[in-house]
Amino acid sequence: MTSLVAGRAGPAAAAAVCLAAAVALHVAIDRWPPPAIDTPGLLYVRSPEVARRAALSYDGVAADVYWIRALQHFGTERLAPPSHVKDYSLLYPLLDLTTTLDPYFSIAYRFGAIFLGEPYPGGPGRPDLAIALLKKGLAAQPARWQYMQDLGFVYYWHLRDFRSAAQAFQRASEMPNAPNWMRPLAAVTLAEGGHRNASRALWVELAKSEEPWLRNSAVQRLTQLDAMDIMEAWKRARDQGLNPPIPDDPSGTPFVFDPATGGIIISPASKLFPLPGQLQAPR
């Protein structure tokens, strides 16, 4: 060791040797992974007002950090293995912090509302919080028709409250720069009380999103709507005295006969499970 450290190259060589030893030890200890502990998420600052003040004039970048945390929290819980009890309890506080730090962070309101409304276990199943988030966005930017459209969407898809949905679409259509398809959408929703066509129109619009995950989600929803069409047609045929065979859903999994209704329902094994209203989220 003395001879190693001696001379000009000694310390550099010693540092390199120690680093190599540390890497080797790291590789070795990776063979014994630490016991898996399902640690709950932690949020040190829960008060949006405290976070806003603590951020000084760097609230924009602090909002970005909380937004990334919200995405990671949602993604981690959503993609967690089945053994993990999915807990989305930090999602709304993180989104609340994000949007207080940056009240104009439109994507946090819009995507956040989609995340919050997703039925459990794919999301927290909290359309009430999705509505609260979008209303907060509307308070910050009252002329954003997109927030009002998203509000109508939450009422329509998650709460099946077609009257409130139609009102929201109507109000969105009256906002500046709202697209011309918004008014017919409001009319269809109001007139038909939840016709699947109106729902399709919404998802088709979302399927044009720039975000691949949102496009994929929209395609999944459109496929679910196709499955609902098949279920309805099958029930109609059965009610007419026919005895149709149990078909496969559009994802290729056979439907399941439901003795309670005399119809067919989507199998829990299907990629399309759950259909809207098929599962209640824990509160």
Next chain:
Amino acid sequence: MSTIGSVAAAVFRESVRDRVFYNLVLFGLLLVGASILIGQLTAGQDVKIIKDLGLTATSLFGLFIAIFVGINLVSKEVERRSVYALFAKPVTRSQFIAGKYVGLLLTLLVNVAVMTVALYSVLFFLARGVPAPIQSAWDAPAMDPALLKAVLLIFVDLAVVTAVALFFSTYSSPMLSAIFTLGVYLVGQFNADLKRFDAIVDSPAAIAVAKACYYVMPDFSRFDVKLAVVHGIPVSGAFVAATAAYAAVYIAALLFGAMVIFARRDFK
């Protein structure tokens, strides 16, 4: 004027010698690294986040330079006793203070300018190849010239911080100067609360003191338009001009104050 220029040039050369500009390398790495990582971590909003990060880093790096170089501007000369040799030449104490200030301001200007070019370069590469319909959905274009308004006000903010640091540097130790400058900066961030003090306090005397503090302390929150610019919210030229004028007057007051204090200092 040439004397002030000579002192300023010496400060600038010293900051180059002290490797102050090494922070630019860190800034560049931070931006390039972030632009690669952000896309993986977020759902869209890469451009918004890079703008936030770039403006924040410009402000924070500049703040550290303004405070930690600013507090040493005068005290280092006094500690080294080089101030004696300097005042043996035809340099007045006021010229010395003004030259020191201009020199550090020049350092900050170069720093902010290079960071701005780096930020625009990263934004250019980030936006390149993004289809026009997607770009039209952004709150503001990637190469938005309005970013320069935020950059200008960041520089103005740093100019005020430098003046505060220099003011304290004329009569206290570097450690105390740093604490005082940071304190003024923090109080300046929450200055608007002092204006609304009457909402939580009934005492007219306390309200009057709070109001006086509000007007006397520098209002650093005024210089922050980062969020507005990133979201494409218009920031009027009149607002920028008025805020810059406010800063200029405040800086003048601090520099004159520093000159008065420094003129009375006894170096014997």
